[in-house]
Amino acid sequence: MDAILYGGGGGGVISGSILRNSTLKSSRSCPKARCVTSLSSHSSDRLQDFDKPRFEAFSMSSTNSTDKRTNSLGGSYLPSPLQKRNSSGQVFCSVGVCTYADSVMDSHSHAKEDKVGVLLLNLGGPETLHDVQPFLFNLFADPDIIRLPRLFQFLQWPLAKLISVLRAPKSKEGYAAIGGGSPLRKITDEQAHALKTALEAKNIPVNVYVGMRYWYPFTEEAIQQIKRDKITRLVVLPLYPQYSISTTGSSIRVLQSIFREDAYLSRLPLSIIQSWYQRAGYINSMADLIEKEVNKFANPGEVMIFFSAHGVPLTYVEDAGDPYKDQMEECIFLIMQELKARGICNDHTLAYQSRVGPVQWLKPYTDEVLVELGHKGVKSLLAVPVSFVSEHIETLEEIDMEYKHLALESGIENWGRVPALNCTSSFIMDLADAVVEALPSAVAMSTTSSITEEADYDIVRYFVKMLFGSILASVLLLSPKMILAFRSHLL
Numbered sequence: 070m071d072a073i074l075y076g077g078g079g080g081g082v083i084s085g086s087i088l089r090n091s092t093l094k095s096s097r098s099c100p101k102a103r104c105v106t107s108l109s110s111h112s113s114d115r116l117q118d119f120d121k122p123r124f125e126a127f128s129m130s131s132t133n134s135t136d137k138r139t140n141s142l143g144g145s146y147l148p149s150p151l152q153k154r155n156s157s158g159q160v161f162c163s164v165g166v167c168t169y170a171d172s173v174m175d176s177h178s179h180a181k182e183d184k185v186g187v188l189l190l191n192l193g194g195p196e197t198l199h200d201v202q203p204f205l206f207n208l209f210a211d212p213d214i215i216r217l218p219r220l221f222q223f224l225q226w227p228l229a230k231l232i233s234v235l236r237a238p239k240s241k242e243g244y245a246a247i248g249g250g251s252p253l254r255k256i257t258d259e260q261a262h263a264l265k266t267a268l269e270a271k272n273i274p275v276n277v278y279v280g281m282r283y284w285y286p287f288t289e290e291a292i293q294q295i296k297r298d299k300i301t302r303l304v305v306l307p308l309y310p311q312y313s314i315s316t317t318g319s320s321i322r323v324l325q326s327i328f329r330e331d332a333y334l335s336r337l338p339l340s341i342i343q344s345w346y347q348r349a350g351y352i353n354s355m356a357d358l359i360e361k362e363v364n365k366f367a368n369p370g371e372v373m374i375f376f377s378a379h380g381v382p383l384t385y386v387e388d389a390g391d392p393y394k395d396q397m398e399e400c401i402f403l404i405m406q407e408l409k410a411r412g413i414c415n416d417h418t419l420a421y422q423s424r425v426g427p428v429q430w431l432k433p434y435t436d437e438v439l440v441e442l443g444h445k446g447v448k449s450l451l452a453v454p455v456s457f458v459s460e461h462i463e464t465l466e467e468i469d470m471e472y473k474h475l476a477l478e479s480g481i482e483n484w485g486r487v488p489a490l491n492c493t494s495s496f497i498m499d500l501a502d503a504v505v506e507a508l509p510s511a512v513a514m515s516t517t518s519s520i521t522e523e524a525d526y527d528i529v530r531y532f533v534k535m536l537f538g539s540i541l542a543s544v545l546l547l548s549p550k551m552i553l554a555f556r557s558h559l560l
């Protein structure tokens with residue numbers, strides 16, 4: 070049973086099938102920059118608090134035989150020297166603006182009155198302790214978070230229910246320790262407001278929307294508002310600097326599923342900024358924050374700069390071709406290069422935090438490295454959260470409380486932590502520049518297959534899933550052995 074969770078363990082019983090169903094297929098490079106696009110699966114997911122089943126049926130493929138690559142959404146890209154290959158030979162590249170092939174797109178570039186929208190995508194977080202379990206349900210019901218082989222996908226919701234119920238007490242403790250809820254919505258709203266102001270200062274009037282993946286305001290709600298506002302051009306900006314299947318990939322999958330089922334949205338010109346960790350503005354903003362915090366130590370030169378990134382299960386990177394680890398390492402390299410250029414030549418290291426469940430995650434693990442460094446005699450350490458641009462439970466509770474305590478216990482004497490970028494003005498200015506750069510390449514995604522046929526097929530699948538899911542949920546929830554097995558890994 071353990072192996073089913075989070076994409077399967079070393080045995081790979083589950084992960085092979087998972088990968089066949091939902092694999093990072095290819096990436097596209099666009100004139101301005103580079104990007105990763107994306108994966109998708111024949112799966113459905115459900116938002117417990119957005120009481121509407123959603124149906125998704127994408128298949129994206131790539132043809133590597135010519136210079137111009139395509140996917141089934143009609144996306145195209147030209148190979149770039151900056152692309153990389155993973156161990157399975159899949160191509161991906163670092164960053165950029167994703168667009169779709171001219172052949173199946175309607176360009177609205179001649180529209181008389183452009184009404185520009187920017188959609189910020191983020192994870193979302195529970196606002197009260199009461200929200201924690203349903204929030205966790207939505208997270209674990211995401212097939213990009215718990216990746217089941219097609220045969221077992223009917224288990225997604227019962228498993229999500231079970232895991233969310235078992236995980237909730239531990240999560241609630243964490244949220245209680247940071248004031249009873251996640252600050253993500255508030256900070257993301259502030260970032261949206263600051264971005265709007267920055268774009269208006271550049272003479273680009275925009276509406277900025279916030280769409281969360283697992284909590285309010287859900288991406289679906291934001292998109293409905295975009296429709297009501299009759300936006301004519303949209304830039305999609307996930308607030309994750311580095312691309313992961315589990316974050317940007319998941320959010321874009323939802324977006325695509327909504328867009329392709331809607332006549333207006335499928336004709337709306339859009340640009341998706343898939344990752345932006347190597348933008349000079351972002352790198353400089355991170356370097357500014359680090360430089361400021363390093364200089365607060367009594368002996369700045371001896372501070373170990375400790376980058377701590379949110380982890381992902383190892384199978385995402387090794388089997389599914391998630392570029393997250395590569396992008397993270399490149400990002401850290403660029404930040405350190407910038408710091409060196411400023412004469413800050415401190416030692417640094419990267420580790421991964423926040424693992425959940427019994428499978429292997431990206432290593433080294435933050436907690437283990439902290440203990441090792443303490444034992445090796447490191448006395449001053451500056452923690453730098455690097456996978457997220459707002460304060461959240463992992464910075465405020467895990468780093469500031471748990472890891473700090475562990476570090477001090479292990480012999481580290483001087484502890485510091487770099488704040489998240491939040492609304493740092495140089496960072497917001499850079500996001501505004503990214504939006505401006507993305508605008509000209511906005512083109513519409515149009516559907517190529519019959520929506521009605523797919524919807525009929527999906528409704529049948531939905532009811533079959535519900536039936537089997539309910540039977541299995543009852544069996545699982547009534548099995549004390551199963552509950553014990555989960556408990557030991559989640560608590």
Ligand SMILES: C=CC1=C(C)c2cc3[nH]c(cc4nc(cc5[nH]c(cc1n2)c(C)c5CCC(=O)O)C(CCC(=O)O)=C4C)c(C)c3C=C
Binds near residue numbers: 075239380460
């Ligand atoms: C780049 C950022 C993130 C990646 C990659 C990511 C992957 C990932 N996360 C989980 C499980 C959980 N994540 C939780 C909270 C959470 N995750 C991120 C970011 C990334 N997750 C953020 C910013 C937050 C916090 C939101 C907030 O409320 O402040 C949680 C809930 C908290 C907890 O119980 O620890 C879980 C669970 C998985 C399984 C995963 C990759 C597969």
Ligand SMILES: [Fe+2]
Binds near residue numbers: 379423
């Ligand atoms: Fe997470």
